[in-house]
Structures are given as C-alpha cells and as structure tokens.
Amino acid sequence: MCLGLVFLASVLSENCAAIAPSGASSQYLHLTALVPDHDGRAAFSVLGNGFPVLEISHDRPGHSRLGDVSNVSYAVLPARSNEGLHKPPHQMFFVLLSGLANVTLPEERDDLWIKAGFNGFMIAADNVGDGHFTEYPSDEQSIALQTPFANGVLPAHRVIKIGGRYYLHGNTDIWVQSFKLLPPVRSCFPPFWETVRVQIIEESLDDLHRFSALSYTWGNVGRGPPNRKVIVETSEGQRDLRIYEPLETALLSLVKGEAAELPLFIDQICINQADDDEKASQVKLMGDIYTKCERVIVWLGPRTRHSDEYFAFTSDICSEGVLSRVMGPNVGHFREVFDAVVDSTVDVGGVVREDRDDILRLVRLYGHHYPIRGAVDVLGRPWFNRLWVIQEVCLAPQVVFTCGSYSLCFDCFRAGILFYTIWNKPFLRIFQQRKAIHQQSSFMSLYDLVIKYSVNEDGIKVGAKLSEDRIFGLLGLARADEIKDDTDVDYNNLRNAYTRFAALAARQNLDVLLFSQKSDLDGDLPSWVPDWSMSCLRTPYGYSNLTTPVFSAGGSTISQPPIVDVALGASDRQLRDEAAIRLTDGGLSTTQFRNTFDPTTAQEISEKIHRHVYHLGQMExxxxxxxxxxxxxxIIRTVGIVPWYWVPASEVDVLRLCATDPIRAARKWVEGACDFVTDMVGVIRASSAVQLTAWFLHMKRRYYNSVDLAMVNREEVFRRVGLDGGLLGTREWELYTSNLYRTVGRRLFLTERGYVGLGPEQMERGDAVVVLLGSSVPHILRPDVETDAVAGSSQTNVGHEGRMTATLD
Known part of the structure; x- marks a missing residue:
C-alpha cells in the first residue's frame, strides 16, 4: 500500500505542476472519472474540489494526501486484448503504466483514450450498473496499477463536468490532434448534399509528422450551436460531431483539391470547444502548432466570378517572373526601381533600368484588364480583419491563400498587391507629386496639373464633385504664373471658367486645343475649349505621353523656319515602306524610332515592321x-453552275434507257441522287469547319487574347507561316502596336495640294487643314455661320515638321 501511495503521489505532483499557474498558488486537482449517473449508468465525468488542495511555489514542490487506499494490484494486459463488458469490483484509482487503453460505454457514443504515463491516471467508480468496455489496441502489452479506495468509498468530491467528446482529445498539454480528410459521403437523394468525413490522428507535440493547419473565419458564432454534421471514422465505427457551415464549405472544397494531401489541424475539430480547461491548455500550444506545421492554408471563402478573375490574373503576372525577381534577389534597390517606374524620365542604368523596363512592360501587357472588382472582392473578405490570423500566418513556414478552387502562395499574393500599387495611377501621381514638392521643391504649372489629373484614358478618373474643381481644386499645387494669377474662381459659370482657362493656357501652349475631344458638354462649350470633366479624356494623338509631343508641325517659336520633310537619296521602295508605315499609325512610330535610334537602325526597324505587317495583313x-x-x-449562288466533272447524257439516250430498262434507269437516278447528297454533305461539312474555325479565332481574339492555345513550338509555327518570331515581344513592336491602336476611329484624308494624313472621325469634305504657329500637329478647322469651329487635330504624311494650309479635297 505504501508503494502505491508513493507512486500515485509522484504522478499527481507531475500533473499538478503542469496545470498550476506560476508563483505560489492553491490548486484543486481535477480528475477524469467513470462514475454512475442518476440512472445508475456509467458516464465519463470530471471530478474535483473534494480532492486535495496543493500549495505550489517556485522553490518547493507541492505534495498532499490523496486519501485512504488499500490493496494495490498490478495487472498485465496482452497486446490487442479486450476485456469486454465489465465493471470494477471497487471504486479505485486506475494508473496505466505502459500501452494504450480505450474505454467505451454500452449505450453511448462517447469514449475515452488512456495513454500511459502522464495521461494514464483516472478514477473508475462505476462498480454499480452495467459497467463499461475496455480494449487494449496497442501492439505491445499494457501494464496498469489498480488501487481501490479504503472501505470502497470515493473521497468527497464535486462533479465538474459529465459527458463529452473524449474520443477526440487526450492529454491536451502533450498530445495534439489532427485529422485526415476522407472522400465525403454523398446523399442518395436530391439535392445530393455531401457530408464531411475525417479520420482522427493523435500525436505527441514533440514527435509530429507533416501536417497542414487551416486559417479561416468561423462565421456563424453567436447564431446558435454548430449544426453541420461531420463523420469521424474510428476503429469502433463511425461517430458524429458538429461544426459550423463555413468550415464545412471549406473542407468540402479542400478535399477536392491537392490541399488535403496532408493531415489538417483545425481548432473547431481538434479542440473540444465545450471544455474550457482544454481550450485554455490548447491556446498555449498554438504557437508550437503553427510553427511546426508544414504550411497554413488560408481559406478566404467560396469562389465568385470576380475572385476567380483576380486569382487567375495574379497567377498570370507572377508567371512572368518579374515581380518575384524584384521582391527577391533585387529587393535591395526596389526603392530606386519604384521611383523610376513612377517617373519614367528618371535616368537609371544597369539592373535598376532592366527591372524598371520589365515592370513597365508588365503594366502595359496586363494593366488594361486589371480585375479591380476581383481585388475588392478578395481583399474585402472577413479573414483579413480577424485577430487570430496574425499569429497563424506569421508563424507558419509556408502560407497558401485559397479561394474556391484557386490557390496562390504568399509571395504570389503579395506580388498581386504590389502590382496594384504600381498600376494604380492616382496613387502614383500623388506619390510623384509629394516627392516633387517635399524633396525637390518643384511645383508644376496649373496647365500641367489640370491635364495630369484630368486625362484618364480608359481608367478610373480622379473624382471631383463639381466640374469647376477640375481647375480650382489644383490652384494650391500650382506655381505662380500667368495662368494661375489670371484665373478667377467662379462657381456660377462653368462655360466661362473652362473658356477662360483654355484661353490662358493657349498663350503658353497651343496644344491645349488637342484636348478638345467629343464630350457631353459639346453644346455648352465652344468647340475649341476642352471639357476637363468628361468621363474619358485621352492623351492627344501625336503625344508619346502627356508632356512630350512627337511632332513639331507649327514649331515652338514664330521665328522657327519651316522644315520640309523630304527624303533625300532614298529609293522608291524605301519611300513606299515609310509611307505605308506612316499611314498605319500616322507616323508616330517612325518619328519615335528616329528619336531613339540612329537613322540606319531606325530605317531597318521600320522596314522589318513593314514586312511583318504586310505579310500578316496579306495572310488575314x-x-x-x-x-x-x-x-x-x-455555295448556294453556284448551284446553277454545272460541275466540270459532270458530262450530262443526251436526251435521246435517257429516253431510250427509260423505255428499254426502267429498272436500270431508276438505279442510275438513285446513284446520281446519292452522289449529289454526298457532295452536299461534304460541302456543308467543309463550310461548317471553316466558319467555326473563323468564329473561334474571332472570339479568342476578342475575349481571350491573352490565352495561348496550341502554341507548343512558337518559333516553328512562326517560321512555317513566314512571320518573324524574334520581332514580336520586342519594345519596338510593342511601341508600334500601341501607336496602331491609337488610330482606331481616325479617317484617312487627301488635301487639294496632295497631302495625305489621318484626321478625326467627324471631319468632312471642305474642312480646312491648317498648321497653327506653336502647335505640334495640324488642325482641322470648319467654317461656321455663327462662329469658327475646330473639328480636331490631324497628322499629315508630309507636314509633320513643316507648316501647311490646305483644304480637304
């Protein structure tokens, strides 16, 4: 009996030391027990408050008397043995020294797993009633101590808790639960709901196998108890537990993908949420669990059309490898790269220039279809505003964001947010403006500020409640000049405010007229006055950016002599090639090539592009x-045409055959009809195949131009069809195609003097083509009975750098 008391005291002192708070304190001992309920049936319980109070401090261990015991017995249970239904002869302490025990009840689905050592101590007090089942499933023998209480009397106690999901949770300070996702169970009846099915895995915290952890939002907490069923597979059969609906949605989605390959740790399943003591001890282990997991899977919620677009878009830009290089090996000079991206006029070189050019190319390729609604959808998910996710994501070695069936690694997700920062033009403009003011003490003119914050192309326009604020709202940022000083703030007359500003701006830069584009205020404003509030104000044709004109038709000063654009010493072929390129994009590319390269290289690039475009156009x-x-x-229009291979018989021969052998004649007629039907079926099949192919290519070009289909060997395909694969993707080709798109909607015109050019869509016969002194491009003027009207700007084939006045023929 003394040996048993000493052993029990040592075990209990270890238990109490684990659960007691730091510093000197008093702690009641809580013990798992099998006790009879009010109906005399065995039930799992937690007993406490009647057991000893332990005084524990830093400098001495706690010891206390458990109670009177007698007749300590020593039992050896064979491996994989089963005691069947039984009950203890007396109420007793039960201590499992080695092996594993599983205790179940006759009419309950709850059970208790007892592990040797620290987790092997309990009270068996169901010596009345039906008793319980005990199985020893381990591959080694189990050894236990059975110590009855003196006189068979259980010490005074209070029932802290009765019943519970003991089959899920062992000792929570050492053992960690995870589970393997199994194929779900599908209902046999409509709407064929699926039920989550799992298999529990319990391991020591110090000896964990590879597993993943799920980070998610509970969603329905406070709206009632969990009501979604989960089937738990055990050695004794299936058991049920309940979870909330958002977790069920996540598990059903994960089990269909590769994310369910490793066991999962999920707090809602692996921690008994009804047991405050267990939750308290498991919360202390969260740091260890998320640090030791293989990865954390962030479940953002079910898919939507916008979230799919965002994840697919982010995956595409990450596949280019540019952002990963900038955020990884080259992150040391990222600030320089970012400044160069914001202001492309900054002179940089080496790796910084390469990264800047690659990022700008990425923005040109993907920026026009950035899924802004998808970004709002994904980043607005409740997960991002949850406190628990901070430690879950920060501690994990790897993080994967999952939304529906799409997944992104942490770096890819971060790259998507970085791309938005780079692509977000309003933010970049503010960043650039702050840098100019606070670091360089540089202020822009009011005219430059107005065009900077009013031109938006097809993007989102910077908002202003009042149209007058497009000018007045920028006065504080502008430097003192004639335009700012002479601007009168008047909110009662929009026409007067815009007209006066245009007149003041025209004194310094006549190209302000180029911003006079078709708008909703056409009837309220003079034709030459720009409407800065229009929803889509574009960079003028003839400008490479907002401040850099490509041409100088009117010269910058009155004294500038006219320059005649005549090619000297060029062959007829070179002139034809240059003229053809000029007609396709108004001469933008030719001029830009000359400003970038030496004349020989510029000519070679122009010729290469012309040959490629000519061949591609001919193929089209x-x-x-x-x-x-x-x-x-x-095909129907050719029905009356006799095929070359058909020689009709004479009428005499036909009548003779019908009269002498009508059966043969009928057979001939059937054969002819069959041949006709066969030919028609073949024609229809060929026609359908060609038309469907053409329709497919048209739809792909219109809606899925970024999808690369059946291009296994791109270079071989280009070579076979006679295209220059090395030209595509170059900066020169991108420049040419971007200029080409800017000519959409413009009209080709011929003047009385033989000048050819591209003009605005609304130009008509009889309009005058003039070059105004100080304007970079010619203008189209139309005489009006009441007032002179400006129809728009034009680009002529000869007059880009010279002065000319002509009338449309």
Missing part, C-alpha cells in the same frame, strides 16, 4: 477570302 486577307468562298451563301 487570304484567310478572309477563303472563309467567304466557303460560306453557304456563296
């Missing part, structure tokens, strides 16, 4: 002609 024309030739309408 041939393809369209072939498509038209295979159209059903074209």
């Amino acid at each position: 024309i041939n393809a369209e002609l072939k498509r038209q030739s295979y159209s059903i309408t074209r």
